[in-house]
Amino acid sequence: MTLYGRSSSHFTRLARIFALEAAVELRFHPVADMTSLSFDDYGGHPGLKMPLLRIGEDAVFGAENICRRLALAATNDLSVTWTEHLRWLDLRNAQELVWQAMAAQTQLVFGLQLAGLPADNVYFAKARVGLSAILDWLEARLPRLLRRLPKRDLSLFEASLFCLLTHIAFRGGADGAVRPHLQSFMDRFGLRSSASATAYAFDRV
């Protein structure tokens, strides 16, 4: 299996964490240029996005899809809590907000840092306000959310939240406010070997 992505990408990190937790061997193909308009540069992703998982002729698009495929290929007995296992509305909403915040990070990084568009445009102002409000929403509920998670080795919610929070620390994007529950969650999850082995970095390609 070959993963196309970047070591600086939060969606890519999510897939890599799942591969390590599931003890699945993965080759890594760094996407050299995020501004490229060539599908081949993204492993054939028709949306010019990453990550993409290539398994021979097959391609798996999207981080969650990839995580599910990797969990199927697990060489251990990893038990994963997916969104459909979440019976409590707040938890399902929390997952949706984490996806939304991850998309906002992509919008901010691509639009401001790569495309060099003006930061005061409402498109980015709205993304920043929404991102801060999502972090506040999560901060206010996190201890209860975590208590309500079913027994598991790994949950998509925690892994994606970790990738989001560490990406904000790595690339900026949010307001810089201290949110103690989110911080201590990030510190705890960061002790996993799958987390420390996937620290963000800029690929040299």
Ligand SMILES: N[C@@H](CCC(=O)N[C@@H](CS)C(=O)NCC(=O)O)C(=O)O
């Ligand atoms: N829903 C997609 C989102 C993927 C995504 O937005 N990836 C970012 C990198 S973290 C990307 O491709 N950015 C380049 C771009 O937006 O053109 C997934 O789950 O994989």
